[in-house]
Amino acid sequence: MSRIGKQPVQIPDGVEVKLEGRHFWAKGPLGQFGRDLPAGVEVRIEKDQILVLPPARPKETTAMQGLSRSLIFNVVNGVANGYQKDLDMEGVGYRAFVKGSVLELMVGFSNPVQFPIPDAVTAEVDKNNRISIKGVDKEKVGQVAADIRAIRPPEPYKGKGIRYAGERIKRKAGKAGIT
Numbered sequence: 001m002s003r004i005g006k007q008p009v010q011i012p013d014g015v016e017v018k019l020e021g022r023h024f025w026a027k028g029p030l031g032q033f034g035r036d037l038p039a040g041v042e043v044r045i046e047k048d049q050i051l052v053l054p055p056a057r058p059k060e061t062t063a064m065q066g067l068s069r070s071l072i073f074n075v076v077n078g079v080a081n082g083y084q085k086d087l088d089m090e091g092v093g094y095r096a097f098v099k100g101s102v103l104e105l106m107v108g109f110s111n112p113v114q115f116p117i118p119d120a121v122t123a124e125v126d127k128n129n130r131i132s133i134k135g136v137d138k139e140k141v142g143q144v145a146a147d148i149r150a151i152r153p154p155e156p157y158k159g160k161g162i163r164y165a166g167e168r169i170k171r172k173a174g175k176a177g178i179t
Contacts, residue, residue, distance in 0.1 A: 004070060005065030005066040009052075009069065010048065010049050011050065012028070012076070015027065015028040015076060015079055017045055017050065017076065019045060022038075024037055024071070024075060025075075026075045027079060028076075028079030029079070029080065030079050030081075030082045031079060033075055033078055033079050033137060035071055035072075035074075037068050038064040038067060038068055039064075040055045040056070040064050041055050041064045041068045043068065043072070050072055050076070052065055052069040074138045074139075078135075078136040078137060078138055079136055082134055082135065083136070084132060084133065084141070085132075085133045085145035085165075086132050086133075086164070087130070087148055088129065088162070088164075088165050089105075089129040089131070089161075089162050090129070090154070090159055090160055090163070091108060091152075091161065093106060094106060094107050094129060094160070094162075095128040096129065096131050097125060097128075098123055101116060101117050102116055102117065103116075103117055103131070105148075105151060105162075107151060107161070107162065108152065108160070113151055115147070115148060115151065118140065118144060120137050121133055121134065121137075121140055121141055123144075130165070131148065131162075133145045145164070149163065154167075154169045156169060156171055156172040157171070
């Protein structure tokens, strides 16, 4: 039995949910979002909570109960509160700008890097070096943030690059000169 799967998902005020076959939908103040659920798990929607019941064949689909509950929680929380990832840029001359649906990054290459922002997320830049990625889909927000970080990951000697807010980089000692 899954410990996470047993817990009910509370439906916040202002959020509507519905289940159509294996597809779960939620509509809230930040938008509408849906997700396909794995087969083998029964989902029951009551007035203010969602229950994920254990599978009929526990040996084959036991892990799907916890997974389904987590997917449902992420959808409901996304339309109610949204998700956000912050990235910090560190380096001389490192800047970012949002131009329409393109994030332009100046991160030490000879030309600025053009990163197209997907429709499901929004990007904001504060003080030219803090990028905020916001959206309803937790997976999409995390993937976009990871893709931006991969453009210029932080290096261990000077710490220059794009990192998650609050991320600590293990620093290495540079080459020791002979004196």
